[in-house]
Structure formats: C-alpha cells, structure tokens
Amino acid sequence: MIILKLGGSIITKKDANKPTVDYDHLQRIAKEIKHAHVSDLIVVHGAGSFGHPFAREYAIGKPLSLKDDFQIKRIGFSLTQSWVKKLNSIVCDALRDVGIPAVSIQPSSFITTYHKRIHKGDIALIKYYVDKGFVPVIYGDVVLDDDPTLQVAVLSGDQIVTYLAKNLLPGRVILGTDVDGVFNKNPQEYQDYYLIKKLSSLQELESWDNNQTVDVTGGMLGKLEELLELAQLGIESEIINAGRKSLIRDALQGKKVRGTVIKK
C-alpha cells in the first residue's frame, strides 16, 4: 500500500484571496497517478486556499475566549467544512475523470481530536475501500475536539497521513509538496544551500546549520515532526516536489527521485 499526500500548496493557489484550484497541477497529477498503475493507494490532500483563510478568520483550534462567541465559531466551522469538502469533490472528480475510482472520505464524519491530535477515528472502512479496489481520498478538515477549551480543531492532511500510516503500515509514504524537499539552508536567501537527502531527526537538521536558516518554516516543520514520528516506527517516507513533471508518477512506480527521505 502507498499513502500519497498532495499538498494544498500544489493543488490550490495557496496565496489566492479566495479558494482557487490549481487545475494544471491537479489534472497533470491525476494523470500521473493513473499512469503509475499502483494498486492499494490512499490519497490524502491538504486544504490550501480552501481551508486556511476560513480556519484563520474563525480561529478554529484557538481557545475560546468568551462563551457566547461559539455560535460564530460554529458558523465558521460549517463554512470551513463546506469549502474543504468542495475542494475534495474537485480532487475526486479529477481522479475519476482519468478513470480512477476515487471515493471521498470526510474526516469530520468519523474523526475527533483531543487537543488537536486524533483521538477517535475508525479507519477500518478506509482499508475496506482499498481492498475493494477503490482509491480513498481523505483530506485536511475541521473536526470536533474533546478539549473543552477548544471544542473544534483543524485536522491537517499531514496528521492524517501519520495516523493512517501508523495504523495501516503502508509500504511507502510519499508527500508531494511545492518544494524539492528539506534544505540545509533557505534557498531563497543563501547560495550554498543543498538538498538533504536523508533525515533521521530534527537534531540532525539543527546540527547542519543553525535552526533559523534551515528551511523548516511554516508547514515543513509540522510535516517533519509527523514523518520523524513515523520513521521511529520503521515507516519510511519521502518529500518530493509534486510541482515537477513526472515526479509523482516516478515515485509511485518506485523509482528514485529527487527529494528528502525520512528514515531512522
């Protein structure tokens, strides 16, 4: 089994001021997945511009300040859930359009978190879809949180990847992002940067250079923490650039591609 993550920054225009799909990437990647002819595949995707602006506006996952603002947060939850679901429909439709039997799996229908970490969520049905030849497509969503100070939380696609991987023990985990992998230094600021081919711990990353310059800002640090947790369990993963043509296809087919491998 392979778990393939498609980053929100690849399938959407992440900095758009309204939810915007990147159809060029999405349709190309759908074809690459089709042409890779992989059996037993689960696709996880991020929310990008379909999720973050709304989650931020309504402070989903931030502690509640006043009791009575919860009705507004409920509306924000409803709105965010609706937009990420729309993105998921578009992703499933793009996959089905090339002949992949994509099945939407909505996290908020069966997963809850406790303090932003998955707490309950029976994924036997996801495995069941795979066994029947479907390709489940699950995604970053908003969920109920059992922590009474939060009530609701954002569940990232990255956390879903880890949760699925821990429970289903896939042969491979591939994260398609908008960067080539993890760099020793920020390529935007330094000339003597290079791609880290293999990473075993965050300490190792820090040892190469000081933490400030290492490109683990934003989403990448969260991603690495999730993947290093998997590495501890013996599950290897790789971060590749899904924006580069054929990389998803080649990686799915087991070819060695440019990227960072996270393993013990």
Add this chain to the structure above:
Amino acid sequence: MIILKLGGSIITKKDANKPTVDYDHLQRIAKEIKHAHVSDLIVVHGAGSFGHPFAREYAIGKPLSLKDDFQIKRIGFSLTQSWVKKLNSIVCDALRDVGIPAVSIQPSSFITTYHKRIHKGDIALIKYYVDKGFVPVIYGDVVLDDDPTLQVAVLSGDQIVTYLAKNLLPGRVILGTDVDGVFNKNPQEYQDYYLIKKLSSLQELESWDNNQTVDVTGGMLGKLEELLELAQLGIESEIINAGRKSLIRDALQGKKVRGTVIKK
C-alpha cells in the same frame, strides 16, 4: 431532539434529466427551519435527481453479473457519491446562509450495509455534534455492502432516518415529502380519496382498499415500512407536505398540521 427528513423530490427537481436543485423549496425550507427555533435537530435529506439517475445507470445495489464489470461499478459508485455530496453541500450552504450551523455528515465515510440494510455505523459523533449546538445534515448515499454478491449499495435517506431514530430515540420524526401524506386511494385517479390521518400497519392500509389503488407506490411504501418499524418501538412519526408553505415550520414547532401520523 427532532429528526427532519427533506425528501429528494422536494429539494431537487426529481424528474429533471440532470441534477437540478429546487432552490425555491430549499431556501424557503431553510428559513422555516431557522424560524422554528428548534434546538437539537438532525436533518436528513434524499438524493432526488442528484442520485437516482446515476445509481440506476450503474445498477448500484443490484447483484454483480460478471466479475469484470466491477471496475465500471466502482466508477459509478464514485460518480454517484460525488453528486449526492454536491447536493449535500448545497443543502448545508442554504442552511448556513440563514444562520444555521449545518455540519455535513457523509454516510459513506462510516456506514456499511449488509444486503442493503445498515450493518455498521457509529452515530455517537452525530449526537456529539447536536450536543455542541450544530445541526448535522446527513443524506442518502452509496455505501459498501458486506454481501459479496452486491459489494455496493444505495443507502436511502429513509433508512438513515429509521437508523438514527432507533439509536437516538428522538422526541419526533418529521418527513417532509411532496405529498400531503398517505391516501386511501390515488388522488390522481379517484375522486373519493381521503388522507389517512393515522396509520398503524400496512395491513390496515390494505383493509381500506385493495393494494393496487392505495397510493403506496414508489418511495412511499419503503417510507411506510421504515416508519412502521419505528412505530413498533414507540417512536411516532409524521409525513407532511414540505412543498406547502409553513408546514415544516409549524410541524417543527409542534403544531398539528395536515399529514399522516404513523404510530402504534
């Protein structure tokens, strides 16, 4: 708690040759629900023209004839799931637009059937949403079926109503349909028809007239079987015409409205 079903024939144009929402009905009903000021509400809706044509085309829920047609059926499953999800998005958005914190619940993410009847499906999360002040909106969908001769099945909104009612024991179950209730004779064909105010068994229905003329064709018979099952458990339900202005609002508020009550 109230469980309110909105029939596919009300919120969609059921006989349209492509998926078509009936926005007049949907937006009016959303406002009626809002104005009824009900706490602890679950909305269940049918699929109408968003589900039936696809389910029929791909024979979802019909026994598999040849082993190799399952890939086509998978695509049909994916397509049907996608369309009913789109309708659910539209319903949730219409409810949220009037200020109702609607939360989409996707049956195919956590329910499976055995020979078309719900077999597994943990609905604790639906109750949890209600307890937190949300309005869960669940709908007729396609699901995996544990019967190997079927593999997949259509799960009707009506069956979901019964399942939820059995497990959550709501105070009331209201079915908003496109007819006034159950008639002794088909109003389209006979002049001496009248609305049956109270129904306790299918036998009772047959005793009024011969089965051929009683208007229990199509969806209504299935609905009655589900509701009579509930009646046996002491859960009362009513079939009303959601196409008539204010009836949903009045019924939600506990007023006596024209319709058929199903009780023991």
